[in-house]
Amino acid sequence: MTSVESTPPPLLGATDIRRLAGELDVRPTKTLGQNFVIDGNTIRRIVSTARLDPSETVLEVGPGLGSLTLGLLDAAARVVAVEIDPKLAARLPQTVAEFRPEKADNLTVILSDAMKITELPHPPTALVANLPYNVAVPVVLHLLEHFPSLQHGLVMVQDEVADRMAAGPGNKTYGVPSVKGAWYGTMRKAGVIGMNVFWPAPKINSGLVGFERSEPPVTTASRQEVFAVIDAAFAQRRKTLRAALAGWAGSPAQAEAALVAAGIDPQARGEKLGILEFTAIAEAKQKLESGTE
Known part of the structure; x- marks a missing residue:
């Protein structure tokens, strides 16, 4: 007796996307960073790479016309979709009712x-989203800050941004997104998505970034204090830390004192430091100012 493989539930294709856009009189805008995925295999790849548990609640940002939403509903218990466009937000439940009537309440x-x-x-518990290129990093950091329940996720962003988010110390693309992301956990590059699976097609490839949350560094310094050091160090990344942190610390001498107290070479540059070193600098300054160092 031969087994028959079950056909996967249908996902939105190019014809469906254009039909829905036409019904709503929606024209993708650069302002909102709207590029709709029109390839079902790409959606399946994203959902598979996200490694979702069937019991999870997934947060999707910018669901658009619902391409990824349907795939997420197939893999998770619930999807919470945050959409800034009123037309798209109003239409999404109807699309789900049309293509996944049994999942409409989810x-x-x-x-x-x-x-x-x-x-x-x-x-x-998970974030899976095709994020607008221009706000991808701020959105991810904002959500990780305000939703400690988020334990892992996968976001699709501009490929160059994906490299920056996942870069480690010493890498030429290492910078503010890399270090701030490391405060919340581990980020990794999880793949590249070509241009032709979108409508309209962007002019550059997209990258997948996966993350796993872990506890932030143990420190008496606040997250805001640590992030202030990071911002200062990379605002003038070609300068030594002694010079780059002068404004943040109050003077070059005060910056050097904090660096020495943290065990960091004042002549080093921010691109060589990891999140633990930036945390140590913030804590050292705090102790120097309170007279406990």
């Missing part, structure tokens, strides 16, 4: 700017 749509949300009706 979708919650929030009409909002993702940078403004600080609470959700269902605490998300």
